[in-house]
Amino acid sequence: MNYGMDMTERTHEFQAEVAKLLDIVTHSLYSEKEIFLRELISNASDACDRLRYEALTRPELIKDDPEFKVVISVDEKAQLLTIMDNGIGMTEQEMIDNLGTIARSGTSRFSAALTGDAVKDVTLIGQFGVGFYSAFMVADKVTVTSRKAGEEGATVWTSEGHGSFSTEPAERSGRGTTIVLHLRKEAKEYLEPARLRQIVKTYADHIAIPVVLKGDGETEEGETLNSASALWTRAKSEITEEQYTEFYRHAGQAFDTPWLTLHSRAEGRIEYTMLLFIPGQPPFDLFNPERKSRLKLYVKRVFITDDCEELIPAYLRFLRGVVDSEDLPLNVSREMLQHNPVLQKIRNGLVKKVLGELEKKATKEADGFAGFWENFGAVLKEGIYEDAVNGERILKIALFNNTASDKKTSLADYISRMKEGQDAIYYITGDDLGALKSSPQLEGFAAKGVEVLLLTDAIDSFWLSRISEFDGKPFKSVTRGAADLDKLADKESDGKETPAVDNAEMDSLIALFKTALEGKVKDVRVSSRLTGSSVCLVADDGDMDIHLEKMLKAHKQLGGAMENLRILELNPRHMLIRKLASSVRKNGSSEALKDAALLLLDQAHIIEGDPVADPAAFSRRMANFMAGGIPA
Numbered sequence: 001m002n003y004g005m006d007m008t009e010r011t012h013e014f015q016a017e018v019a020k021l022l023d024i025v026t027h028s029l030y031s032e033k034e035i036f037l038r039e040l041i042s043n044a045s046d047a048c049d050r051l052r053y054e055a056l057t058r059p060e061l062i063k064d065d066p067e068f069k070v071v072i073s074v075d076e077k078a079q080l081l082t083i084m085d086n087g088i089g090m091t092e093q094e095m096i097d098n099l100g101t102i103a104r105s106g107t108s109r110f111s112a113a114l115t116g117d118a119v120k121d122v123t124l125i126g127q128f129g130v131g132f133y134s135a136f137m138v139a140d141k142v143t144v145t146s147r148k149a150g151e152e153g154a155t156v157w158t159s160e161g162h163g164s165f166s167t168e169p170a171e172r173s174g175r176g177t178t179i180v181l182h183l184r185k186e187a188k189e190y191l192e193p194a195r196l197r198q199i200v201k202t203y204a205d206h207i208a209i210p211v212v213l214k215g216d217g218e219t220e221e222g223e224t225l226n227s228a229s230a231l232w233t234r235a236k237s238e239i240t241e242e243q244y245t246e247f248y249r250h251a252g253q254a255f256d257t258p259w260l261t262l263h264s265r266a267e268g269r270i271e272y273t274m275l276l277f278i279p280g281q282p283p284f285d286l287f288n289p290e291r292k293s294r295l296k297l298y299v300k301r302v303f304i305t306d307d308c309e310e311l312i313p314a315y316l317r318f319l320r321g322v323v324d325s326e327d328l329p330l331n332v333s334r335e336m337l338q339h340n341p342v343l344q345k346i347r348n349g350l351v352k353k354v355l356g357e358l359e360k361k362a363t364k365e366a367d368g369f370a371g372f373w374e375n376f377g378a379v380l381k382e383g384i385y386e387d388a389v390n391g392e393r394i395l396k397i398a399l400f401n402n403t404a405s406d407k408k409t410s411l412a413d414y415i416s417r418m419k420e421g422q423d424a425i426y427y428i429t430g431d432d433l434g435a436l437k438s439s440p441q442l443e444g445f446a447a448k449g450v451e452v453l454l455l456t457d458a459i460d461s462f463w464l465s466r467i468s469e470f471d472g473k474p475f476k477s478v479t480r481g482a483a484d485l486d487k488l489a490d491k492e493s494d495g496k497e498t499p500a501v502d503n504a505e506m507d508s509l510i511a512l513f514k515t516a517l518e519g520k521v522k523d524v525r526v527s528s529r530l531t532g533s534s535v536c537l538v539a540d541d542g543d544m545d546i547h548l549e550k551m552l553k554a555h556k557q558l559g560g561a562m563e564n565l566r567i568l569e570l571n572p573r574h575m576l577i578r579k580l581a582s583s584v585r586k587n588g589s590s591e592a593l594k595d596a597a598l599l600l601l602d603q604a605h606i607i608e609g610d611p612v613a614d615p616a617a618f619s620r621r622m623a624n625f626m627a628g629g630i631p632a
Contacts, residue, residue: 009168014100014159022136022161036138037072037190038203039131040083040179042250044070045207047087047177049303051149054088056302056330061149065174070207071222072200073214074191079183081139081190086176090146092155092167099132099144099157100165131253135179136161138187142179149175197225206231206247208301230301232275232322236263248277251296252320256280259372262321262357270345271326276319276354282375286318293317298324310343312350315383315394318376323350355393362397362410370408373399378457385463395463395470401433401454403442409453411470419450421488424476425469427453429461429547431609440533440607441478447531448488452478461548481541483529501526501572505581510570512584516597517568527569534574537566537604546608568601579630587631595621596630 014022048068055062071084090098135142140160147154154172159165172178189195193215200211208230214222231239231247248258258277265273276295283294291314297304301324312319327342337343358380361369373380381398384391399408404417414425426445430436436454445452455461464475506526513524522540530536539546543564553563570577580596587593602618605611612618 009166011164011166012096012100013164019163022133033137033187034190034199035203036134037083037196037199038246038250039134041070041072041200041204041207041211043132044083044085044087044177045204045209045250047085047089048209049087051088051175053303054149058150061175068209070209070211071214072196072211072225073222074193074196076191079185079188079191081181081183082178083181084176084178086174087149089148089151089175089177090155091148091151092169094148095144095146095155095157095167099159135181138183138190139181140184141182143182144177144179145170145172146177147172147175197223200225202242203246204250206243206250230298230324232263232273232324233301239263244277247275248279248320251322252277252279252283252294254279254281254283254320258320259368259375260357260361262353264353266346266349270342270349272346272349273324274321274350274353276321276323276350278372278376279318279320283318283320286376286379291317294320296322298322299328299330300324300326302330304328305337308337308343310337310340311347313347313383313387315380315386316351316354318379319354351387351390355390359393359397369397370399373408378459381457381459381463385459385466391463391467395467400427401456402451403437403446403454404451414451414453415471415473417451418473419448419488422450423473425453425473426450426476426478427455427460427464428478429455429464429545431456431547435609439479440536441529441538443531443533444483444485444527444529445478448485450485450488458551461545461551464545465548477539477545478529479537479546480539480543483527485528499573499578502578502581502585505578505585506570506572508584509577509581512589512593513568513570513597513600515589516594517601520565520601521568522565523567525567525569526572530569530571530574532571532574533607534571534576535600535604536569537608538569539564540567550609568604570600583631590631592625592628592631595625599625 048070051061052068065086068086071082073082073084074080075082142159142161144157145154146157154170155167156170157165157167183190190199193213196213200213204211205226207226208228210224210228211226212222213225227234231243244261244263245257248261249255257280259280260278262274262276265271285292292307293309293312293314294306294317295308295311296306297308297311311323323346325342325346328340329336358369358372361372377399380394383394384398387394395411397410399410400414402409402414411425418425428436428439428441430439433454433456436442436456442452455464464477468474510524510526517524521537522543527536529538537546539549544552546566549564572578572581580593583590584593599618599621602612605613
């Protein structure tokens with residue numbers, strides 16, 4: 001029966017990224033080749049989950065075959081291993097899209113993530129949702145026959161794992177997908193029932209539908225190898241760490257071990273079960289602009305969606321796992337999810353539970369929490385800005401780089417170390433930690449022994465615009481406003497004599513600089529924050545922080561607003577500034593001194609990472625100044 005279709009075979013080229021992946025997989029020395037079976041069973045389970053959901057509104061799709069299952073069968077003589085499911089199935093185009101390409105949104109990230117190390121790169125398989133290709137670790141040919149639920153025709157997809165694959169119409173009784181692996185000689189162990197039992201029990205016991213093994217020529221029901229019940233419905237005492245880990249890898253498409261497992265059931269007016277995992281390594285899509293959650297939502301053990309923005313806030317998008325509700329309707333739609341009060345209460349409960357566990361970790365397991373913060377702190381801090389209810393809870397456990405230690409510090413610990421007379425929490429924001437550590441704006445604070453927080457995450461500038469203080473201590477940028485360090489005691493003297501400042505000379509120099517830089521700076525003043533550098537730029541008290549303005553400008557978020565002019569601060573004890581001041585007293589204004597003012601302004605911009613406004617003029621002034629020097 002051909003259903004009136006064109007029966008010719010069609011050959012297709014693999015997408016370049018798939019070809020690269022297949023080469024890695026085929027030639028990999030990856031030791032745990034058995035994971036191919038986990039990936040194929042996991043895909044089969046997902047196909048059944050999706051059909052179960054479709055059947056809620058189209059029950060005719062499963063009327064003739066309502067019991068979902070995955071069947072593994074072996075043909076030892078022909079060296080064939082078959083994995084069959086009665087899930088949703090695929091059309092020919094879906095097979096081309098799903099088996100011949102990596103999802104368009106992941107293509108560039110896959111390419112960027114490749115390291116060239118085959119053993120490391122093969123672990124990308126799961127993260128990019130293309131675990132099917134792991135079949136080529138053990139097979140030199142793979143055929144996939146699939147029939148979409150509700151449709152008549154089937155398609156067979158065939159490839160030897162090289163540069164191309166073919167598709168052609170086929171016959172298949174019933175819906176679902178059948179994958180036949182033509183095993184390599186060295187992979188014959190995967191035809192042994194005992195070996196298959198061990199793999200399924202290890203990697204797929206958590207699968208909520210039966211995984212059945214049938215031997216050569218076996219026509220009976222076969223042997224069910226797994227528990228076939230949803231893992232999250234079992235008592236915690238019945239679940240091993242290994243089972244939790246394998247479920248995490250299945251649910252999160254991951255290869256690492258979870259850092260934290262949260263398994264609990266909420267009972268009362270609203271009932272739901274959560275089985276949540278915090279990964280041990282950051283997922284590849286952690287900083288995608290979409291900021292999507294990957295939690296799976298179930299209703300009464302029926303899979304609903306793995307793309308529910310309302311289930312968890314974006315700042316907890318690193319979570320993996322499942323949430324199973326007893327109170328949402330089974331036919332819940334996307335529109336209903338957006339405005340469902342039950343889902344909002346579940347969301348609040350999840351946030352409360354996760355933050356509570358993180359608070360415990362921060363208090364009782366500081367070293368382990370520091371590792372978590374290294375991986376996910378930049379994401380969690382988004383909640384300080386976005387979550388008016390829980391933002392301060394997150395701020396209390398947040399860790400920050402600082403000038404006092406190579407270890408990150410909490411705000412409570414920072415306050416405990418504040419110097420006598422210090423009444424603010426000082427910070428500096430920027431893109432690069434090394435650049436911040438060498439920033440001239442820190443010099444005066446270092447001289448006084450005042451600790452400064454070094455904030456390099458993009459979100460830092462935003463939450464600081466909303467949170468003004470912590471534990472009664474205001475946040476204050478070292479790049480904005482007057483440093484006001486005179487009231488703080490100096491560190492113990494290093495024995496070096498500090499040069500005296502001639503205030504009259506400095507006043508004359510400042511007056512000259514103000515004239516020379518009119519329209520280019522907001523003000524010129526003596527600095528108390530500089531000890532080694534000659535100049536720096538700072539923002540005025542009421543103006544936007546320098547780093548925040550840069551970010552908004554780079555992303556064209558300032559609109560028609562004019563760029564704020566900055567204040568140029570001079571170090572009155574720096575040899576260059578003292579010589580310039582002396583020259584003004586002796587010679588008055590001159591073109592050389594005006595050029596010096598412009599050169600120092602350019603220098604201050606360069607320190608901030610800004611481009612020189614007029615490179616040609618800068619080069620000319622520099623050459624003239626080097627040739628003529630400071631007027632004696």
